[in-house]
Amino acid sequence: xxxxxxxxxxxxxxxxxxxxxxxxxxxxxxxxxxxxxxxxxxxxxxxxxxxxxxxxxxxxxxxxxxxxxxxxxxxxxxxxxxxxxxxxxxxxxxxxxxxxxxxxxxxxxxxxxxxxxxxxxxxxxxxxxxxxxxxxxxxxxxxxxxxxxxxxxxxxxxxxxxxxxxxxxxxxxxxxxxxxxxxxxxxxxxxxxxxxxxxxxxxxxxxxxxxxxxx
Numbered sequence: 418x419x420x421x422x423x424x425x426x427x428x429x430x431x432x433x434x435x436x437x438x439x440x441x442x443x444x445x446x447x448x449x450x451x452x453x454x455x456x457x458x459x460x461x462x463x464x465x466x467x468x469x470x471x472x473x474x475x476x477x478x479x480x481x482x483x484x485x486x487x488x489x490x491x492x493x494x495x496x497x498x499x500x501x502x503x504x505x506x507x508x509x510x511x512x513x514x515x516x517x518x519x520x521x522x523x524x525x526x527x528x529x530x531x532x533x534x535x536x537x538x539x540x541x542x543x544x545x546x547x548x549x550x551x552x553x554x555x556x557x558x559x560x561x562x563x564x565x566x567x568x569x570x571x572x573x574x575x576x577x578x579x580x581x582x583x584x585x586x587x588x589x590x591x592x593x594x595x596x597x598x599x600x601x602x603x604x605x606x607x608x609x610x611x612x613x614x615x616x617x618x619x620x621x622x623x624x625x626x627x628x629x630x631x632x
Contacts, residue, residue: 444563445572449493452556452579456486459549459582466542473529474592475542477522477609478549481585484518485578492575508623511574515581515620519613526609536605538597546593549586553579574623581619585612 463479466472488511495503529536560576563569592608595601 448560448563449489452489453486455552456482456489459545460486462541462545466539470537470539470542471534472536472539472542472605473525474589474605474609476525477612478585478589480521481518481582484514485582488514488575488578492571495571508571508574511571512620512623515616515623519616522609523613526606529606530603535602536596539593542593543590546586546590550583550590553583553586577619577623581615584615588612
């Protein structure tokens, strides 16, 4: 009888302990699912705008969308039981992707300056950067809050990428607007170069397993 009473007491405690974990998993799946859908749309539109407008800032923004798409996938796979990527490896992967993005941005910007490329005005580019500027800070905040509750550094690194996406959206938007209004060709590439220190800082923070206070 004492054993039966003890079992009866433990079962509700186990259910209570498992409930928050299941809820966190559901929230992470929802957040990363929204991120994946949005990043696919963002990458498609920004890639089209970069090709049609010959804009290095939009190419950098599109590269960021692709990198964040991969980062969101890594974080999502971490919560899949059959795959179960270790949190530390997921965080390091997100960090490496940020460094890769910094190299891509630098390469495209310097190439644009060296070749003297003159980007065209892009309505599609302006529209997608405005949309990202509104959506990504919200996603970054939700991911950062969930990372704080779950103690997941990989999700925190992904939140940093979402915040970085918002910064790049603002930079790309300013570059597109300045070029469209004042026809300053070099401003597009210069706007892309401004993002590099941000990317490096976020990558170092993610590699060390730290979260960014600005996310």
